[in-house]
Amino acid sequence: MKMKITAVGGYNAVGRNMTGVTVGGETIAVDNGLRLDTLQLYDTESYEMRKFKLDELVRMKIIPDHKMLDNVIAQVVSHGHLDHVGGTMFTKPKVPIITTPYAAEIGRKEYKEGDFYARGYGDPFDVKSRSNQELRVELIEITHSIPHTSIPVLYTPEGIVVYANDFKLDNHSKIAAPDYHRLKQIGKEGVKAFIVESVRAGETGKTPSEMVARANVKDVFESIADSKGLIISTTFSSHIERIQAILDMAEYMGRVPVILGRSLHFQVQLAKRFGLLEIPPHAEIFANAKAVGNALKKIDKGRREDYLLLVTGHQGEQKSVLCRMADSKFPFGFRKKDNIVFCTEVIPNPVNETNRYVLERKLKSFGVRIFRDIHVSGHASKEDHRRLLNLLKPERIIPAHGGIEMRANYANLASEEGYEINKNVHLLDNGSSIEI
Ligand SMILES: [Zn+2]
Missing domain, CATH: 3.60.15.10 (Ribonuclease Z/Hydroxyacylglutathione hydrolase-like)
Incomplete structure (x- = not known):
């Protein structure tokens, strides 16, 4: 045998x-x-x-x-x-x-x-x-x-x-x-x-510890803590430890975390249920396109420095919240002082590389500030x-x-x-x- x-x-x-x-x-x-x-x-x-x-x-x-x-x-x-x-x-x-x-x-x-x-x-x-x-x-x-x-x-x-x-x-x-x-x-x-x-x-x-990514996230967010613009960050929906680091920075900066997108909604709720993620009590989470649109409309009319958004779209996925924002599919407009923080790297394959290139070109056309590759494997x-x-x-x-x-x-x-x-x-x- x-x-x-x-x-x-x-x-x-x-x-x-x-x-x-x-x-x-x-x-x-x-x-x-x-x-x-x-x-x-x-x-x-x-x-x-x-x-x-x-x-x-x-x-x-x-x-x-x-x-x-x-x-x-x-x-x-x-x-x-x-x-x-x-x-x-x-x-x-x-x-x-x-x-x-x-x-x-x-x-x-x-x-x-x-x-x-x-x-x-x-x-x-x-x-x-x-x-x-x-x-x-x-x-x-x-x-x-x-x-x-x-x-x-x-x-x-x-x-x-x-x-x-x-x-x-x-x-x-x-x-x-x-x-x-x-x-x-x-x-x-x-x-x-x-x-x-x-x-x-x-x-x-x-491979560096996630501790290194945590420090890098902190370093970047601290550098834009005084920004009058919106902060929009994105990462893998299932990377709960990275998401915690981002939510912690929202607390540090006194911004309301707003989590947008289906996969983020699912993973964040799941991690919370398992006691693996602490979501600040004033955080807002929206999954479907209509609710996301309403949330973005409110943010667009409000004080931009009050919010930190965590959205789907880190690889430039075409149906993600960030791509749809860049395509003006929501009642929301980017402004020059807004900051986009990619807490990931591009997964090296032609599909992602193309999608991310397209997304970043579109974002740059609005004059926003882009931070990328804040990541460890x-x-x-x-x-x-x-x-x-x-x-x-x-x-x-x-x-x-x-x-x-x-x-x-x-x-x-x-x-x-x-x-x-x-x-x-x-x-x-x-x-x-x-x-x-
Ligand atoms: Zn894996």
């Missing part, structure tokens, strides 16, 4: 992650994501894609080719980013979906009838095997750029599989901490296969990877989440640590598998 690992999605480009781990003829699927940049080609919201057949979504490379996996008895999801959980709304797995509480809520939003099991860290889930195999899933706490990110660990009769996709090692996060102790223990128990993201494996050094750099690798000391490594260049960067790091490509480091493409 052997273990088979199948690369389903996320092994040729960033996005639509899915890996199969098969033991004794039964498969646990890990992650089930969308590819967001491809989705954007169709200029639509993910739920609007439901009109397409699954085969078409696979052809468009929006979801992983889930049919590659046979006899799936459980679906594990590492965290709530859509490139890890977003596929479940289309493929609708009819098996237990094991994930963290925050990610389970994100999954349930679009796949209401899904059999989500929200597990805390260190609260293992016994997967029901049809052939009485002992299969167990444990979620280990790790830091990333969304609350409740985990490193899933699969305990199987053929050995332990660790899945670190995505993660960073942030020792100063205010909402999470890497569980080095547990990771080291598992390393001592013996890890048969280590599936690991490689998005920034080629970056020298260590949520993905591990080379030395973070080395640290985790040395804690786990796996027998085999399967670099995931990235094109061949990114995964080769991980393979290079592994070879520095004594591993050999094709012997115990395996560069799989979407659709390929190995038996170990």
Whole structure:
């Protein structure tokens, strides 16, 4: 009896992650994501894609080719980013979906009838095997750029599989901490296969803590604290720690935070429910276009220095609040003293780069002040990877989440640590598998 690992999605480009781990003829699927940049080609919201057949979504490379996996008895999801959980709304797995509480809520939003099991860290889930195999899933706490990110660990009769996709090692996060102790223990128990993201494996050094982003946010906002103009900021809707830093600055400047946009509305309320975000009591939050329009109308007529807006649109998404503001789709006009603060960087793909270029050109035409790239990554750099690798000391490594260049960067790091490509480091493409 052997273990088979199948690369389903996320092994040729960033996005639509899915890996199969098969033991004794039964498969646990890990992650089930969308590819967001491809989705954007169709200029639509993910739920609007439901009109397409699954085969078409696979052809468009929006979801992983889930049919590659046979006899799936459980679906594990590492965290709530859509490139890890977003596929479940289309493929609708009819098996237990094991994930963290925050990610389970994100999954349930679009796949209401899904059999989500929200597990805390260190609260293992016994997967029901049809052939009485002992299969167990444990979620280990790790830091990333969304609350409740985990490193899933699969305990199987053929050995332990660790899945670190995505993660960073942030020792100063205010909402999470890497569980080095547990990771080291598992390393001592013996890890048969280590599936690991490689998005920034080629970056020298260590990814800075979110503490650095917090300081940068503070630095920029302090510099415009006396501005008579409006402050409009934008960031990832699920980056709750970053959002907290922005809301804290609104408090510091004595401005009313006004949060505008559907995805921000959903994430902010969710994080508040989990006690992960403190929203100032006088904050205003609006989701739908009409309510957003009314709020902007009021702000446009009021004292601009009284408000700090947090809006959707950090990547220049065409249906976002910021893009619609720039297109004068709301009863609102930019003025010269207004400040736009991008608390993100542009995710490097042609769609985002184009969208952001267009958005910034439009914004500049109003004469507003623009601050950009206030950001640190949520993905591990080379030395973070080395640290985790040395804690786990796996027998085999399967670099995931990235094109061949990114995964080769991980393979290079592994070879520095004594591993050999094709012997115990395996560069799989979407659709390929190995038996170990
Ligand atoms: Zn992620």
